[in-house]
Amino acid sequence: MRRILAKRIFVPFIIFLMLAVAACGSSTGGGGNSGGGGNAQQGLTGGNSYNACPSSTNTTAASPESGSVTLTVSGFSSSPAEDALVQQNLNKFTQAHPNIKINWSPIPGDYPTKMRANVASGTVPDVFYLTPDMSSEYIQAGKVLNLSPYMQRDNVSPNDYYASLLSPFTCKSGQAFGIPKDWNTLGVFYNKTLFQAAGLSAPSPNWTWSDMQNDAQKVTKNPGTTNSVYGITLDSSTSRWAAFLFADGGTVLNKDGTQAAFDNQAGIDSLKFYASFQKNNTGTRPQNVGSTWAGDAFGKERAAMALEGGWLIPYMTQTYPNVQYGIAPVPVAPNGKRADLIYTNAWAAYGNTKHPDAAWQLIKYMTGSDVQTSQLHAGFALPTLKSLANDSYFTQNPGVKVMFDAATYGYADYYGSQDQAIHTDLDNAIEKVLLNQADVPTALQEATSKVNNQLQQQ
Amino acid sequence: MATQPVTPSVASAPPITAEGRRRLGRGLGGGSKGRPGETLAAYLFLLPYLTVLGVFIVFVSLYGIGLSLFKVDIGFSVPQFIGTHNYEVIFNQLSDFANSDFWTSMINIIKFVVVIVTVQTILALVLAVLLQNSILKNRSTLRGMFRTIFYIPSLTSSVAVSLIFLWFYNPNGLFNYLLSLVHIPGPQWLQDPNFALPAIMILNIWTTSAAFMIYFMAALQDIPKELVEAAEVDGANRFQSFWNVTVPLLRPSIFLVVALGTIGGFQMFDQVFFMTQPLGGPLNSTLTPMVEIYNVAFSDNHFGLAAAMSVILFVVIFIVTIIQRRFIDPSTSQ
Numbered sequence: 001m002r003r004i005l006a007k008r009i010f011v012p013f014i015i016f017l018m019l020a021v022a023a024c025g026s027s028t029g030g031g032g033n034s035g036g037g038g039n040a041q042q043g044l045t046g047g048n049s050y051n052a053c054p055s056s057t058n059t060t061a062a063s064p065e066s067g068s069v070t071l072t073v074s075g076f077s078s079s080p081a082e083d084a085l086v087q088q089n090l091n092k093f094t095q096a097h098p099n100i101k102i103n104w105s106p107i108p109g110d111y112p113t114k115m116r117a118n119v120a121s122g123t124v125p126d127v128f129y130l131t132p133d134m135s136s137e138y139i140q141a142g143k144v145l146n147l148s149p150y151m152q153r154d155n156v157s158p159n160d161y162y163a164s165l166l167s168p169f170t171c172k173s174g175q176a177f178g179i180p181k182d183w184n185t186l187g188v189f190y191n192k193t194l195f196q197a198a199g200l201s202a203p204s205p206n207w208t209w210s211d212m213q214n215d216a217q218k219v220t221k222n223p224g225t226t227n228s229v230y231g232i233t234l235d236s237s238t239s240r241w242a243a244f245l246f247a248d249g250g251t252v253l254n255k256d257g258t259q260a261a262f263d264n265q266a267g268i269d270s271l272k273f274y275a276s277f278q279k280n281n282t283g284t285r286p287q288n289v290g291s292t293w294a295g296d297a298f299g300k301e302r303a304a305m306a307l308e309g310g311w312l313i314p315y316m317t318q319t320y321p322n323v324q325y326g327i328a329p330v331p332v333a334p335n336g337k338r339a340d341l342i343y344t345n346a347w348a349a350y351g352n353t354k355h356p357d358a359a360w361q362l363i364k365y366m367t368g369s370d371v372q373t374s375q376l377h378a379g380f381a382l383p384t385l386k387s388l389a390n391d392s393y394f395t396q397n398p399g400v401k402v403m404f405d406a407a408t409y410g411y412a413d414y415y416g417s418q419d420q421a422i423h424t425d426l427d428n429a430i431e432k433v434l435l436n437q438a439d440v441p442t443a444l445q446e447a448t449s450k451v452n453n454q455l456q457q458q
Numbered sequence: 459m460a461t462q463p464v465t466p467s468v469a470s471a472p473p474i475t476a477e478g479r480r481r482l483g484r485g486l487g488g489g490s491k492g493r494p495g496e497t498l499a500a501y502l503f504l505l506p507y508l509t510v511l512g513v514f515i516v517f518v519s520l521y522g523i524g525l526s527l528f529k530v531d532i533g534f535s536v537p538q539f540i541g542t543h544n545y546e547v548i549f550n551q552l553s554d555f556a557n558s559d560f561w562t563s564m565i566n567i568i569k570f571v572v573v574i575v576t577v578q579t580i581l582a583l584v585l586a587v588l589l590q591n592s593i594l595k596n597r598s599t600l601r602g603m604f605r606t607i608f609y610i611p612s613l614t615s616s617v618a619v620s621l622i623f624l625w626f627y628n629p630n631g632l633f634n635y636l637l638s639l640v641h642i643p644g645p646q647w648l649q650d651p652n653f654a655l656p657a658i659m660i661l662n663i664w665t666t667s668a669a670f671m672i673y674f675m676a677a678l679q680d681i682p683k684e685l686v687e688a689a690e691v692d693g694a695n696r697f698q699s700f701w702n703v704t705v706p707l708l709r710p711s712i713f714l715v716v717a718l719g720t721i722g723g724f725q726m727f728d729q730v731f732f733m734t735q736p737l738g739g740p741l742n743s744t745l746t747p748m749v750e751i752y753n754v755a756f757s758d759n760h761f762g763l764a765a766a767m768s769v770i771l772f773v774v775i776f777i778v779t780i781i782q783r784r785f786i787d788p789s790t791s792q
Contacts, residue, residue: 113756116532116533116756116759119532119533119534120532120533121533122533137531137534137759138534140534141533141534141535143533143534285649287629287646287649288646290628290629290630418758420757420758421757421758424736427736428739428741428742431739431740431741432741435651435740435741437651437741446556446557449554449557450557453551453554453557457547457760
């Protein structure tokens, strides 16, 4: 997961460790593309047409085992603090279930690759983190347990969770194979001091694309010099641009996930908007001001705005504690629509686990309100349960609330089995435009042919 | 193919290897002449190495070739025999050359190899000759010191070197600071598609030149003094004697250095892996075949396709090396 994030964004990994503090620091995020599928035999959710269902899977829930059971549990850890919280919650679970012992062994480094090796050797943990870019492959091959029968048995309704968060872990006919453990999304971080100095008021909740361009224009100072301050800093990243693409009514893939669908007016307009800041000298790539990623350029006050996620909050606290900033929602597109990108990971159980019921009990606990509340209060990530929308934490942290609201209008930053390749191809298209090596229609055309090649190859 | 140099006095570097090989040849082929026990002993001594070679090189290579004929995603589905389909996929991409990551990586690596092999061979030769014949000639302590300093980069782990150069290449790093002293605005090295590959070339030349310098030094020591003296007597100046006597006698070493440099260059992976984000970026400008093979295998989970790419890479390296042998060292290619 870490590697993917680092691949997507220009973040050398030292900086990346900071970035990943946000717990669910996954740039290959969650659901939202719930189309098609529909008439499921036993589907609980709307289904996700990007994920094929396994040819055979469990259709009933296993009954609880008597006697003591040991579960191996794996995931990735973004920071020691986050790891401690996970351990604490796992301990609470074992206290409540004395017959279940937990063997927590987080995987350092490249999580998906290590898990792939585990699958090849047949030594998969009983319960583990499922990232969206793993989900398509794992679900189709029957490597993860079908949780739907368990959810039905224990009255865990999929409607307790935001649909866009659950959908990356469901297949076409709607069975759920993972339950989102936490999530993150984007907000516009703005520098209050720089905004005031330029005579600007804080962005209104309904601000638009052109408001954003105007603000960027007014706050920009000395562009092109060594003490330049730009309006906004943007990475060449699909995991940023797609927020504008979705808002403009566009989409990355067609409904059944078989073809690229971004080479149209929505794609062109949104990418032109994304590149307009650089073109008008009111925005910059973070590299141009000597930063490795947008959050750093924002912290150094070389840019007054940055489109980043919750991970920027602890980074600012630790590295740039004196910068006064606020968080505004992603601006509204000319058509009046707003969109955001959602990044999430899930808890899932191994398809061939010897202790399916115990595994389910753990998943149910770790995605339940106790653990979700503890994660929110620790400031690591947003909770996946709708029931926590009015938690007291949000009144104390209105900026976090702004981002949390994106659950209702956000789209998963996840595009099926070729997710990684699609991200890379689009990142390159954006990079070409920002570096002036191609105009917008050409870049999108090239990316379309590359993405379609990938989709045909699979 | 005969591996023994034509002129016995000019051993191909390192001389010990050539010598060892000669003895070995006698031991193995000398069944009729020597005692049978000698042959057995030779094989016995070779056994540990042959086992390692067989298991980790020969078996793995053949397994890889076999793998290239399958659709494999280790662990997720049953491997499926698909004949030459993987190769067809790769060669079909030739029609859409610019959009093919594999062929882009091939172009990148050819540029890379041409530059680094040329520069590092010349640099290694110059360093070796300087250490051998300059004012350091009669000061062995000083010479040893310089030799050690030159050689240290080759001993350092490439991960450590990559991390250090990552800081050097930072837009606010050492290189750009030095450039700013002479009022040249430094590029954004690793973030600029035009400078990323040259940046990695520089790093590579810096680390490997000295290793090859040692090869040349060994070969230089084997050049008979009489030949150089004879050239001097005939009125050749230093450059003439270097160009017309030393260089021709170094041919086997030059071939060795060029061939090893080429093979190593084509397989370049670690520097790109540690220094570029996204891998092979920006805009695929530093994507090498090895990185692409890694991506295809471990990110896309197409192990068969990746194996096919490895086979193609092997064939390319093989052909290039043969061609080099013909051109540089014609005497050995009979």
